[in-house]
Amino acid sequence: MAQFSLNINGKARTVEADPTMPLLWVLRDLLDLTGTKYSCGMGQCGTCTVHLNGAPIRSCMFPISGASNQSITTIEGLSENGDHPLQLAWKEVDVPQCGYCQPGQLMTAAALLKSNPHPSPEEIDANMTGNICRCGTYQRIRTAIQLAAKQGAEK
Amino acid sequence: MSLHPPPLNRRAFLKLSTAASGGLLLGFRWLSAGTTSAASVNFKPNAFLSIAPSGQVTLLSQNPEVGQGIKTAFPMIIGEELDVAWQDVKIEPAPLDTNQYERQVTAGSGAVRSSYSILREAGASARALLVSAAAKEWGVKPATCTTANSTVTHPPTGRTLSYGQLANSASKLPLPASVELKDSSKFTLLGTRVGGTDVPKIVTGEQRYGIDTKKPGMLYGAIVNPPLHGQKLGNVDDTAALKVAGVVKVVSWPDKVAVLATNTYAAFKGQEALKITWQDPKVRESSDRLSQAFADAIANGTGETRRKVGDVERALGQADRVIEATYDVPFLPHAPMEPINMYADVKADSAHLLGPMQTPANGRRIASRILGIPEENITVEITRIGGGFGRRLKIDFVQDAVQASRLAGAPVNIVWKREEDMISGNFRPAGLYHYRAGIDAQGRLTAWHLNSASITSRGAVVPNNFPNGAIPHFQVDTHHIRSEVSTGAWRSPNHNVCALLDESFLEEVGHALGKEPLAFRLELLRQVESAPFGKVDYEPTRLRGVLEAAAEMADWGNPPAGRSHGIAAHYSHHSYVGQVAEVSVTDGNITVHKVYCAVDCGQVINLSSAENQCEGGIVDGIGAAWFGDMPIVEGASANTNFHTYRLIRMSEAPEVVTRFLQTDSPPTGLGEPALPPASAAVANAVFAATGVRIRKLPFIQNDLSA
Numbered sequence: 001m002a003q004f005s006l007n008i009n010g011k012a013r014t015v016e017a018d019p020t021m022p023l024l025w026v027l028r029d030l031l032d033l034t035g036t037k038y039s040c041g042m043g044q045c046g047t048c049t050v051h052l053n054g055a056p057i058r059s060c061m062f063p064i065s066g067a068s069n070q071s072i073t074t075i076e077g078l079s080e081n082g083d084h085p086l087q088l089a090w091k092e093v094d095v096p097q098c099g100y101c102q103p104g105q106l107m108t109a110a111a112l113l114k115s116n117p118h119p120s121p122e123e124i125d126a127n128m129t130g131n132i133c134r135c136g137t138y139q140r141i142r143t144a145i146q147l148a149a150k151q152g153a154e155k
Numbered sequence: 156m157s158l159h160p161p162p163l164n165r166r167a168f169l170k171l172s173t174a175a176s177g178g179l180l181l182g183f184r185w186l187s188a189g190t191t192s193a194a195s196v197n198f199k200p201n202a203f204l205s206i207a208p209s210g211q212v213t214l215l216s217q218n219p220e221v222g223q224g225i226k227t228a229f230p231m232i233i234g235e236e237l238d239v240a241w242q243d244v245k246i247e248p249a250p251l252d253t254n255q256y257e258r259q260v261t262a263g264s265g266a267v268r269s270s271y272s273i274l275r276e277a278g279a280s281a282r283a284l285l286v287s288a289a290a291k292e293w294g295v296k297p298a299t300c301t302t303a304n305s306t307v308t309h310p311p312t313g314r315t316l317s318y319g320q321l322a323n324s325a326s327k328l329p330l331p332a333s334v335e336l337k338d339s340s341k342f343t344l345l346g347t348r349v350g351g352t353d354v355p356k357i358v359t360g361e362q363r364y365g366i367d368t369k370k371p372g373m374l375y376g377a378i379v380n381p382p383l384h385g386q387k388l389g390n391v392d393d394t395a396a397l398k399v400a401g402v403v404k405v406v407s408w409p410d411k412v413a414v415l416a417t418n419t420y421a422a423f424k425g426q427e428a429l430k431i432t433w434q435d436p437k438v439r440e441s442s443d444r445l446s447q448a449f450a451d452a453i454a455n456g457t458g459e460t461r462r463k464v465g466d467v468e469r470a471l472g473q474a475d476r477v478i479e480a481t482y483d484v485p486f487l488p489h490a491p492m493e494p495i496n497m498y499a500d501v502k503a504d505s506a507h508l509l510g511p512m513q514t515p516a517n518g519r520r521i522a523s524r525i526l527g528i529p530e531e532n533i534t535v536e537i538t539r540i541g542g543g544f545g546r547r548l549k550i551d552f553v554q555d556a557v558q559a560s561r562l563a564g565a566p567v568n569i570v571w572k573r574e575e576d577m578i579s580g581n582f583r584p585a586g587l588y589h590y591r592a593g594i595d596a597q598g599r600l601t602a603w604h605l606n607s608a609s610i611t612s613r614g615a616v617v618p619n620n621f622p623n624g625a626i627p628h629f630q631v632d633t634h635h636i637r638s639e640v641s642t643g644a645w646r647s648p649n650h651n652v653c654a655l656l657d658e659s660f661l662e663e664v665g666h667a668l669g670k671e672p673l674a675f676r677l678e679l680l681r682q683v684e685s686a687p688f689g690k691v692d693y694e695p696t697r698l699r700g701v702l703e704a705a706a707e708m709a710d711w712g713n714p715p716a717g718r719s720h721g722i723a724a725h726y727s728h729h730s731y732v733g734q735v736a737e738v739s740v741t742d743g744n745i746t747v748h749k750v751y752c753a754v755d756c757g758q759v760i761n762l763s764s765a766e767n768q769c770e771g772g773i774v775d776g777i778g779a780a781w782f783g784d785m786p787i788v789e790g791a792s793a794n795t796n797f798h799t800y801r802l803i804r805m806s807e808a809p810e811v812v813t814r815f816l817q818t819d820s821p822p823t824g825l826g827e828p829a830l831p832p833a834s835a836a837v838a839n840a841v842f843a844a845t846g847v848r849i850r851k852l853p854f855i856q857n858d859l860s861a
Contacts, residue, residue: 001400018400021420029375029418034367035360037541038419039492040573044797047492075360087358094350094763097771099357100364100492100541125806132797134492134542136774137767138808 004068008033009077017064024048024059026067027074035075035103039132046131047100049107050074056111075103078110086110089148097135105131109145118149169280171330178207178322179284183277204233204277206285210305210319212237213245214274226352228267228760229274235344236278236337238302239318246352267760267822268729279334281325288325289316339758339819348763353539365511365538366496368568373498374403376559376569377422378552379412379429380579383790385436385639388412392430399425406562413559415567423572439790440639442485442585448636449587449608457606458634462618464689465628467593470602474593478667482590482656483851484615486785487583487645488576488792490800493541495576499556500566505532506557507566511540511547518553525557544775545644549581574795581643582785583651584609590660593628598668600626600679605657608634611642617653620726621698622661624691625679640787646775647727647827654725654831655780655838655852662839663848672722672839673706693726697755700816701733704753708814709735718748721840723832728824730756734773734832736809738840743860747777747809747837752829754813757820765825770811772829778803780834781854801855 006013008031015030027033027050036059039047043058050059051073078084086109096102105128112119112127119127124145133141174180181204205213214233230244237244282302289307290297293314301308305318339345356362381388391412393405401421406413414425438444452458471477497510499522506528512518515535523530540547552569560567586609593602603626609615614633623629645651665675680702682688683695702724705711714720717739724733737749750773759765782801786793794800813829838849841859849857 018420018424021418025418025420028367029420032369033360034363034369037364037493038366038570039494040797041423042573042796042798045492075358078359082355082359090358091350091354094348094354094767096351096354096357097767098492098540098542099353099362102357103360106358129804129806132492132802132804134490134544134775134802136771136778136803136808138774138805139770139811140767141805 002065004064006067006072007070008072009074015064019063019065021064022060023050023062023064023067023072026064027059033074033076037100037103039101044132045101045104046108047104049104049131051107051111054111054114056108075107078106084110085148085152086113086144089144089151093140093144093147095137095140095144097137101131101133105133105141109141109148113145113149113152117152119145121146169277169330171284171326173323173326174205174207176207178205178319179281179326180205181277181281183273204281206281206318206322206325208319208322210243210317210322211245212239212243212305212318213247215247225267227349227764229270230352231344231349231760232271232274233278235342236275237282239305241344241349243305268824271758271822275336276334279336280330283331283334284325284328285318285321287328287331288321291328292316292324346759346762349761350763362539364493364541365498365509366493366541366568366570368498368509368538370498370500370566373566373568374415374417374563375419375422376556376567377414377416377419377426378555378559378569378571378575379414379426379431380571380575381410381433382578383433383435384440384579384641384787384792385790386410386433389432389434395428395430396425399428404563405429406559408558408562411555411558413555413562413567413569415559415563415565419570422570426572435790436639440787441789442787445585445610445636445638445787446483446587449634452608452634452636453587453589453606457632458608459613460630460632461614461616462623462629462631464623464630465602467602467604467628467630470628471591471593471604473595474602475596476594476667478592478594478664480590480660480663480848480850482588482659484586484588484652484656485783485852486585486640486642486787487779487783488580488785488794488800489544489546489645490577490797490802491542491544491546494573495546495552495571496569497552497556498566498568499553499560501526501557501560504528505534506560507534507536508553508556509536509538510553510556511538511543512550512553513540513543513545513547514550518550521550521554522557525554526561544646545648546576546580549643551581573797577795577800578792579641581641583645584611584615584642586610586615586652588656590656592660592664594664594668600664600668602626602628604630604632606632608636610636610638610640615649615652617649617657617727619692620653620657621683621693621695621724622657622679624683624687624689624695627688629688639790647830650725650727650827650831651776651779654723654727655835658723658725658832658835659838659848659850662842673702673711676702676722676724694731697731698724698726698733701731701753701755703733704814704816705733705735705751708753708812709737709751711735719840719844721836721838721843723835723839725828725832725835727828727831728826730754730823730825730828732828732832734836736833736836736840738837738844740841740844740859743858745781745837745841745854745859747807749810749812750777750833750836752811752813753816754825754829755816755818755820756825756828757818757822759815760822762815765815766813768825769813769829772827773811773833774803774808776830776833777809777837778807780837780852781807784853784856
């Protein structure tokens with residue numbers, strides 16, 4: 001066990017954990033930030049995606065020891081009031097069905113728009129293809145990302 | 156033919172009272188099959204619509220939400236008849252009470268179908284009571300009053316009273332002898348697009364699922380299942396596991412082990428440190444053995460006959476030509492994104508269960524049996540479900556949580572690692588399907604025989620669907636092969652396979668006859684419409700309707716350059732769906748560009764949710780047929796996680812265009828019906844593109860490069 005100082009969603013947090021514990025379980029079990037979801041545990045489905053210094057990572061594979069003093073953003077911290085352009089677009093397009101994979105989809109999409117504010121449909125597909133949605137809401141995810149990109153451009 | 160439900164005797168289904176906290180309380184019985192005759196004046200309400208003096212409208216609902224949109228659909232139905240904005244109808248999940256709430260099961264696409272009439276009736280009756288109360292207060296005729304936005308208005312004088320203001324006085328009036336339901340042409344809410352009520356919470360991560368459960372004193376439990384199908388638990392050496400920091404206890408019961416810890420990671424680490432011996436079953440199961448057993452059974456006879464019209468053998472014997480084909484279907488895991496989990500808190504004489512169950516009543520029953528605690532002392536709460544697809548109809552994981560909590564003497568939230576569910580889930584059954592069709596000298600399709608083998612008891616077939624009714628000699632047979640692999644319902648059970656196979660073989664026959672695919676189907680359907688062979692329980696005109704609509708949407712027969720069209724239609728859960736897939740095949744690789752989807756599911760409730768179910772069902776159906784496979788090798792499931800079990804990805808998902816046919820029929824199922832025909836339309840388009848008929852699933856195992 002070791003102590004780790006973390007910066008999560010702009011707040012300083014300290015946790016006592018096994019250094020090999022993936023960030024996913026630190027967030028979920030130790031800090032009660034359950035918006036980040038477990039699904040495959042091997043970086044294959046994207047459900048657990050969070051941002052480390054703004055870049056998307058699979059938190060199920062990322063040991064807590066690597067996250068010390070770095071800036072971590074989870075779905076709970078994507079925006080202050082649930083009004084990130086993607087969150088607004090997700091609501092307008094009515095994307096989710098079961099909704100379980102959607103936090104991970106949103107975090108991957110947010111990282112994409114940050115690096116590429118106007119992705120083509122092909123770029124969206126290529127970037128999002130690591131995120132599985134078992135309910136098959138892909139078409140709506142694609143539409144919502146395009147909508148958020150468009151609204152971002154109009155601002 | 157009409158499938159409208161019989162008219163209700165309102166007094167037998169509604170009961171009016173004043174709520175304890177004031178306001179109107181309308182109790183009613185959910186209408187489900189077989190319950191109408193049981194209704195009487197002394198019936199016990201099993202659901203409630205309340206209007207509080209604050210104006211708050213609340214509906215107690217019993218169906219768990221798994222993403223099919225009922226949390227929006229129910230308020231919309233109530234709101235339409237009551238003239239209340241749907242957002243103002245609060246829906247509260249009813250706690251499990253099997254005496255009070257019928258159909259507390261999420262399956263069979265039936266939540267809306269079984270509730271539509273009674274919800275409208277309840278909404279309209281409450282509205283009539285509120286109007287009467289206002290009219291009485293004003294001394295005017297009820298017919299001169301109007302309602303909108305939770306308010307009664309008397310237009311001649313401009314007076315208004317809100318529903319909240321009227322709720323108390325309305326609760327003391329007699330129930331009207333009859334109320335008029337809105338004509339569907341007057342609907343302002345039903346059929347419109349409304350966003351899911353939980354979406355704001357989902358997009359911020361605030362929405363809780365079963366796996367997110369956290370209670371005081373709770374332990375996290377990792378479950379170990381037998382690694383090979385049919386194995387029994389031998390010896391458990393937990394020495395190393397107990398040394399893992401955070402591991403509190405290791406418990407076991409027949410054929411399961413649970414590692415209980417203070418966090419999930421410790422539980423998983425403990426699981427890896429266990430040394431367990433397992434006892435093998437007599438034979439280690441394999442897909443190869445099963446394939447041989449299926450083929451032998453089919454070769455040796457007809458097994459159990461599930462449908463028989465005319466004399467198939469005679470007609471085949473007399474046929475000018477016999478066309479044959481065998482289709483091979485693999486096992487398929489459910490793989491919902493939320494892994495299997497369940498919370499239980501077992502005490503000396505009571506227990507609490509909480510989790511993502513599709514059949515909570517069965518969960519409570521098994522808990523009662525395991526614990527020897529009466530069902531009435533076991534409380535059950537259902538969480539939002541991160542995908543079901545049939546997996547959570549089973550209660551194996553409820554047993555796990557109950558056993559683990561009982562043995563540990565602590566509340567436990569168990570979770571199966573992804574691998575556990577892939578290794579020992581309940582799969583869509585594998586099967587082999589042998590079709591024969593007889594063509595007479597005049598080129599008519601006179602006989603159709605499906606002889607099938609699977610590991611489910613009565614076969615994985617849909618014996619009564621089209622082209623049944625169009626062919627004078629028609630027979631469906633099944634063989635049951637026993638296996639250690641456990642199987643269960645997989646979204647749109649049996650239909651998910653049979654639509655693909657029936658619609659593929661139908662085209663094989665049509666191709667042999669030189670018939671154009673759509674024209675061939677319409678010709679057969681005209682036969683069913685005019686003079687069906689045997690009993691037919693689908694409406695051929697509605698099936699024709701969705702075929703023609705899908706063809707029109709796609710401009711059937713004129714695909715864009717370099718692409719091919721394939722068509723299919725299927726009837727399931729009382730709904731009709733026709734689809735055209737637009738596909739290209741390059742260097743043997745399939746691209747599904749677009750799917751046009753025409754649906755006759757009666758009255759659409761929430762257009763957004765309805766379209767979403769179709770889009771998702773199509774993606775799911777195509778993905779499962781294209782990539783889905785679970786070979787069993789030496790007793791083990793060969794695919795253990797998403798690195799080898801391939802799910803369809805965004806870049807492979809087609810654009811879907813959906814159209815709902817305008818109809819006066821009441822709403823029918825939509826959680827499943829768009830799935831079955833999708834893979835068939837794609838397979839037929841692949842044939843049009845390549846001349847290769849796919850007879851082995853998944854598609855990806857077929858060489859299309861020739």
